[in-house]
Amino acid sequence: MTRRSLTASFAPGVFVFPGGTLDPADSSPETLRVVAARPGQDLDTQAFSVAALREAFEELGILLAYDSSGRMVTQQDLDRLERDPNAGITSQLAAAGYRLAIDQVWHLRRWITDRDLPRRFDTHFFVARMPEGQEPLADETEQFEPVWISPREALERHSRRDFAMIFPTVRTLHGLAEYRTVNAILATLADGPTEPASCPRAGTLKGAEARFAESDPPFGELELVAPDGGGSHALDWQYERPVPLLRHVWRLTAPNPGMMTGPGTNSYIVGDHDAGFAVIDPGPDDPEHVARIAALVGDRLRYIVCTHDHPDHWPAAPRLQASSGGVIHGLPGAGQHFDRNFFPENKLHDGDCLRIGDSTLRALHTPGHASGHICLMLEEDHLLFSGDHIINGSTVVIDPPDGNMNDYLASLQRLLELPTKFILPAHGWVIGEPAQAIRALIAHRLGREAKVIRALAETGPCEITQLVTRAYSDVPVALHQLAQRSLLAHLEKLSENGRVALRDNRWRLLEK
Ligand SMILES: [Zn+2]
Structure with missing residues (x-):
């Protein structure tokens, strides 16, 4: 890495990778005649790779090029070349019979600068192996203090405020720090960039x-x-005042943070004074939390909607109704194991709609986390209030018998088909890219299921307390008791699907 000039107009004094702006000459026919490209490197990639190598040469005197015999050029070869950008690298390469080794350059990632910054950049990061025997030497006009530093050390010094870097550099180093060797990085990048473009x-x-x-x-x-x-x-997290998310949607988080609730239960308030309001998940029965919701909705509360019967979601409903009115809506659980105290006045069935002015809240029955769980779609805005079916920042607990993994996955599959733009969960921040998020959740569960099957195949018939240590070996032991509930949900799903059976308190795989 090198240090930018203290007088640079952008990011003065910070440590960066060598690089610069794409030059029209980087993709000229003359230049492309003196490059050694890989099959599959399209013209854009070739031009960016040329720019990366050209800048590394001009700024640091490093050159990835083959001589006429196909060997990487040496420091002695380099000393005969002119680094001044005005000298033109292409003509020098042609004269010396060298070819620029862009086949050794691998695309790592693309960053586009934040929308709100006055100067914006669209930057590609590349990785290449440093040629043996070359010594970087800064040009002392744009770049200073070149330093060889491992990603980990750079990040460590950055966290001690001893190594100034900008956000994209920090994040790129975090990605690189995952790899132990240059070979490991290059092997991964052979399949293309590790991450999609980021802005x-x-x-x-x-x-x-x-x-x-x-x-x-x-x-x-x-x-x-x-x-x-x-x-x-x-x-x-705001427990004292509602956070406006849209003109007619607020979030007030209940002051009940914890292991199971994350930052606390999000109560959502939808509507306006003229149309009236709906409150989704009033939360635990906390008088101050209820008073804060009441202060926003005044006497205009029409609907109190509870996504499910768990104690962090509905118990505030009667108190809120007493202070602000409104009708309590929800769907009691099926079977035997739901909370019988949860008794909504108005049962919401799948497809039922609540109107608030020009807005429509449509109920979707999404069993899985709880048998009576509903999500709500604010149709005109394509916002999905997901309750505990999808939460941000941690994995939803599927706790049998009221929780059911087959139902949970089927509900996710159904949510995937909706035209959702954002998911507003009962725990955690708003989730963007809903389809991607839901697919990741499904993949995560199916990945765990595969691990459960592998673990059972290895152990043979096995009690659940033993199976959990294998099937959740990646989860801290302190969480194994909780994980055992999810493991049971996976086993019951596999049992429903005819893959496993329980006999004498031991789970076993069935022949397919
Ligand atoms: Zn919850």
Whole structure:
């Protein structure tokens, strides 16, 4: 890495990888005649790769090029070349009979600068192996203080505020730090970039600006509240005042954070003063939380909707009704194991619609987490209130017998077919890219199921307490008791599907 000039107009004094702007000459016919490309490197990739190698040469004096015998050029070869950008690398390569080794350059990822920054960049990151025997030497005009540093050390020093870097560099190093060797990185990149293009978004945490990439949990929420960027949306959990998400949608989080509830239960408030309001999941029976909801809805509350009968979701409903009116809606569980105290006045069946002015809340029966679980679709805005069926930041517990894994996956499959734009979960931030998120959840469960089958195949007939240590070997032991509930849900699913059976308290695989 090298350090940018302290007087640079963009990111002065920070450590970066060598690189620069694509030059028209990087894709000229003359240049492409002196490159050694790989099959499959299209013209764009070739031009970007040329730019990467050209900049590394101009800024650091490193050159990935083959001499006429096909060997990588040496430091002695390099010393005869002119690094000045005006000298033109193409003509020098042609004169020396060298070919630029872009076949040794691998595309790592693409970053597009945040929408809200005054200067924006569209940047490709590449990885190549440093040629043996060459010594980087900074040009001392654009780049200074070249340093060989491992990704881990750079990140460590950055966290000690001893190595200034910008967000894309930090995230790129985080990705690289996953690999132990250059070979491991190059082998992975042979199949293409490790991650899709990224264009981060900014919000605030504890008053300070914080940036997030697509894979970070807050990204979807920033996308919803400020689609064009430029927001200063506070991502800290608000228990005192409702957070506006859209003109007619607020979130107030109940002050019940914990292992099972994450930051707390999200109560959503939909509507306006003229049309009236719906409250989705009033939460636990906390008088102050209810008072804060009541302060927003006044005497205009029409619907109190509970997604399911778990104690962090519905018990506030009677108190909220006493203060603000409204009719309690929900679907009691089926079978024997639901909460009998949960007694909605108005049963919501699949497809039932609640009207709030011009908006429609459609109920979707989504059994799985709870047999009477419903999700709600705010149809005009394509927002899915997912209750506990989908939450942000952790895995939903499927706790038999009221929880059922076959039902859970079938409900996810059904949600996948809806034209959802954002998911508003009962725990955690708003989720963007719903289809991608739901597919990942399905894949996660099926991956676990495959692991359960493998574990059973290895152990033979086995009690669940022993099976959990194998099937959840990637989960901390402290969580195994909880994991055992999900394991039971997987085993019951496999039993329903005819793959396993329980005999003498031992689970066994059945022959297919
Ligand atoms: Zn919950």
